[in-house]
Amino acid sequence: MTMPNPKSFHNGQAVVVADIVAVAPRAFRDLVVESCGEGGRLAALFTLPGRPGMPDLVALVAHDAEGRLSLLKTGIGAGGGYPSLTAGLVSAHAMERAVCETDGLRPEGHPWPKPLRLHAALDPAVPPAAATFFRVEGPGVHEVAVGPVHAGIIEPGHFRFQCSGETVHHLEIHLGYQHRGAEALLRDATPARRMVVAESIAGDTAIGHGLACCRVVESLAGVQVPEAADQLRAIALELERMAYHVGDLGALCNDVGYLPGASWFSRLRREFLNSLLEITGNRHGRGLLAFGGVRVDVPAAIRQSVLDRLAAAWRDLQDVASLAFDSPSVLSRFERTGVVSRKAALDLGLVGPSARASGCSRDVRRDHPSGACATHRFEPVVENGGDVLARARVRWREVARSMEFVRSRLEAIPEGVAAVVVPALRPGLLGVALVEGWRGQIVHVASTDAEGRLVTWRVFDPSLQNWFGLAMALRGTPISDFPLCNKSFNLSYAGHDV
């Protein structure tokens, strides 16, 4: 069996680690920055075990237009220093900080080399840089600190605003309170437990992260998932997307005090969760996915029940959406609030609806299709406003697309086995899986050693990049609009913190 070339391979394939092209650190930086300037996109930055003592730094670049991925690596010398990518490639900012704190590498020339998830207050061994926040000085400038304990039942995160009066000049977001060491847990877990861990990386993206985890293992093992299972996985992913998009629309209405939207969208969100419940036995779809396939098959009666439920929900959804999107008081709050320009979105490497709302046409389902997505052309939903309204409209239009997909596919799930047996992982490989979760691109990468044991597992949740989008959206925005902007991104704290 021939393995694909690491310089050009596809989503869901595994490549031989030894074949990854290695260059010197300076050339590594130049090549990665250059290929990202030519239509590439940094999808992941991580380390692999290299020479004893010091790891290799590896960059995964996604070439969206060509539908291919490429890998490049560099050996890091003693001391861990290497020329930082961030100066030439802003989207590497968070990933370099993560590599810095987990692997002890030092990105030299990084503009803000602060630990990404560690806290000086929580661990005395953490460098004091973790306690530093960017400060704006000047007359009338004041600081507002929000969190990590919030007024609602939400995840913990710290937000530091530099304001004068009501206007925010700078927002720094410091997370890490939810760090559970999920990457190490995934690497070291037994196969049965690995799935449970993957589904818990971000509790609201159980299908998205679960699917990425499955695809990485399947690529390392070299198995082909049965058609029936593949279709059901794609359907579950879209059901998850619809549930959370509709929930977000309700939450957006709630934040501007628009009660009809808040009540109806949150009721309709449950129709999608209940559809997942009927199919999988769990409202969030946990327990559906298994390495090599799925754990359930869907009898015709359940299929019909879900289709009826979706048809009814779709009728109501159209009414509520036209009510909310035609209401002047709602539009006046959504329009031109929290604008992220297309340039900022591209520079920051935003993904998912947050990127598509700023005019970036990127969607893993179209650009790097795998499995059932490959036979259905998902044209990305793009809006150009970059504001809260654009992010809301992208969600609404994506719900419509997903609805169409699910209703056409659910009737026609082919008969067949639900799962195949996954053999032992093949040695010396690196598996890569990209999945378009409802928040955007989820990347899982894993590698095996010479005995076929997992030695690396890295998770890149869309939130990792998109939190910076929120920070940019707040520049020059009144601080009273922060909750609304925050809700329009609705990012995961746990996904960021892994």
Place this chain on the structure above:
Amino acid sequence: MSVVIDIAVQAGLLILLPLPMLGLINVVKSRVAGRRGPPLLQPVFDVLRLLRKGAVYSRTTTWVFAFGPMIGLVATFLAGLIVPSAFPTSPFGFPADVFVVAYLLGLGRFFTMASALDTGSAFEGMGASREAAFSAMAEPALLLALMILCIPSRVPSFGDAFSALPAAGGLLRSPGLMLAALALGVVLLAETARIPVDDPNTHLELTMIHEVMVLDHSGPDFAFIQIGYAMKMYVLGAVLVHLVLPIPQDGWAAPALFIVGQAAVAIEIGVIESIMARLRLSRVPQLLIGACVVAAVGVLVLFTGGRP
């Protein structure tokens, strides 16, 4: 004897009606949204529960923080005694009481803001700054609307103003009074922190105006704030009810009509909150200045229109 009854009715309504008004707003909102919603008397239960609890005081706060809620409640209560409720005159009314009421409400607000600043919290300071800015714009609208009320009787007192209203032809015969009612309606929404100015239901501190100033108050202090808040709505609602409804001078029809009027105010607030989103904070001044302009036009209409 009739004075005793007047006092009993005036004080009784002031004590009994405000909290159920809050409850009625929530009932209306729930019904419009298709929910069963909380019981009508839930705000009463909440206040009774708060009164039984202890209060927590931060070490950084001073007497201002502890006294703020009490002063706010007492000021609003006094204003509530002066503003006529069931009948067009209040047993506690006196000449020029209009200004006393306006500034009693101002006194209550001042101490709410002072006790918010006393906590030293960035959130509360932000709320106090918003409250100060917006109330500075709402106050001219309130005073101009009250001025319109007093023009027919030529005496700045609620009792005389409300007694003279039927002779002036009532609301429907006077465009000036209609404009005053409109301005008062906006002031009512702004002063009581309702949609579209503020959102009383949100948990998001950064968007709040009124709620964020009272975050650190607990137990009985918070109960005082809640009662004072409901009374403020009742007081401003009472002015609006007298302006809009022709309430008879005596007899049992007057209290009944007044209660119906206050219920209508609560239902109106509930309906507004059910059908529209809140304004962007930077748009609130436009609404308030708009109310000032409306009231100023009302004054001009009354002065230039010859007959009020």
